[in-house]
Amino acid sequence: MLCVALLAQAGECDYLMHVDSAHLTHYRVQLQARNASLDGVCAIKLIDGSIKGVVVNDFGIKAFAFIISPDRKKVKLQDVIHMLDHWYIKRVIKNDLKLLFNATTSNISNQDKKTKIEILDDGTIKMTNSKYHIQYLFTLAPETEQEEPENQNDEPQLIIEDETTE
Amino acid sequence: MKRLFIIILLLGIIPAAMAQTMRKATAAESKSMIQKINSMAASIKTISCSFTQEKSMSMLNDKMTSRGVMYYTNAGKLRWEYTSPYSYIFVINNNKVTMKSGNKKSTVDMSSNKLFQAIARIMVSSVTGKSLSNSRDFDVTMYCYEQHWTAHLVPKEANMKKMFKYIRLFFNTSHTMVFKVEIVEKNGDTTTIRLKNIETNKQINNSKFSVN
Structure with a gap:
């Protein structure tokens, strides 16, 4: 039993995409498709064995959220932005996420021929879906310091000057 | 038992008291508020400030916080820059939008892109409070709180409706300027932008509106 647990733990560590139950893991994301691109952040967390994630653009607008089952075989998308909310686009995203979250350091060279995953020199995970001409780049973002709680009632400091502008 | 009764009573009273602090403005009040906001917006030549942006994500039971700076001039120039935890620059200048994420830079001509025209219009409206009357993008209702208006x-x-439930602009009653923007998505996730160290009509170097 202990061996199984240790093997399972070893398997977890082997996955390319890092995910943690205690903290959010942030990846910078660059998605490049034929007629569209997305720069933003993918935030992921392990919750009750499932991987839950949210992809937002740089302004914080959500592109989609996803849930990957504990066995990493099922991917569910939700809150998909209207531009991506078409069954054929969602099917591609689900398949690519499944491949990405199942990629390990040991199986990276045996990937599906249509979708290639590689690790760049700076540690960025590059996934190329050659069938649909989509390229994804995931770069692990540095951990941010714990933010101090904001005082919700703080009135902003306002300084009004009357200098000549430009 | 008496103490418990008092606690229960207080728990009932406090939310009721809090609820009373927010009130929908009457038509006359709304008109007066919007006039004051527009009048203040018209007197503003430049705004510079820092901001924090906090995004709640109910699915992850967590939030993302980013920080940045903003520069605006009434000549239609805007720089919205995230400085932490990563760098992203969004500049509107001469009818063009330039974005820089990491080393990747791209420019879009707004005159041929309705989406960017709408983004620019909404960003400027949100920061200055302009166009609350006869807004082409939103139905506007004004609310009064004790120390601010909303x-x-x-x-x-239609497409905006699919993304956002509503947006709330918070105005300080004494300066009639926006100090907080709250964007609520369909599923209730909220992005809150708090503007800080706001300086108006201070000279802003033109280099702020170009991206290298």
Whole structure:
């Protein structure tokens, strides 16, 4: 039993995409498709064995959220932005996420021929879906310091000057 | 037992008291508030400030916080820059939008892109409070609180409706300037932008509106 647990733990560590139950893991994301691109952040967390994630653009607008089952075989998308909310686009995203979250350091060279995953020199995970001409780049973002709680009632400091502008 | 009774009573009273602090403005009050906001917006030549942006994500039971700086001039120039935890620059200048994420830079001509025209219009409106009357993008309802006013903006456009439930602009009653923007998505996730160290009509170097 202990061996199984240790093997399972070893398997977890082997996955390319890092995910943690205690903290959010942030990846910078660059998605490049034929007629569209997305720069933003993918935030992921392990919750009750499932991987839950949210992809937002740089302004914080959500592109989609996803849930990957504990066995990493099922991917569910939700809150998909209207531009991506078409069954054929969602099917591609689900398949690519499944491949990405199942990629390990040991199986990276045996990937599906249509979708290639590689690790760049700076540690960025590059996934190329050659069938649909989509390229994804995931770069692990540095951990941010714990933010101090904001005082919700703080009135902003306002300084009004009357200098000549430009 | 008596103490418990008092606690229960207080728990009932406090939310009721809090609820009373927010009140929908009457038509006359709304008109007066919007006039004051527009008048203040018209007197503003430049705004510079820092901001924090906090995004709540109910699915992850967590939030993302980013920080940045903003520069605006009434000549239609805007720089919205995230400095932490990563760098992203969004500049509107001469009818063009330039974005820089990491080393990747791209420029879009707004005159041929309705989406960017709408983004620019909404960003400038949100920061200055302009166009609350006869807004082409939102149905606007004004609310009064004790120390601030709130403009409750419900999107009119179909695609905007799919993304946002509503946007709230918080105005300080003494300066009639926006100090907080709250964007609420369909599923209730909220992005809150707090503007800090706001300086108006201070000279802003033109280099702020170009991206290297």
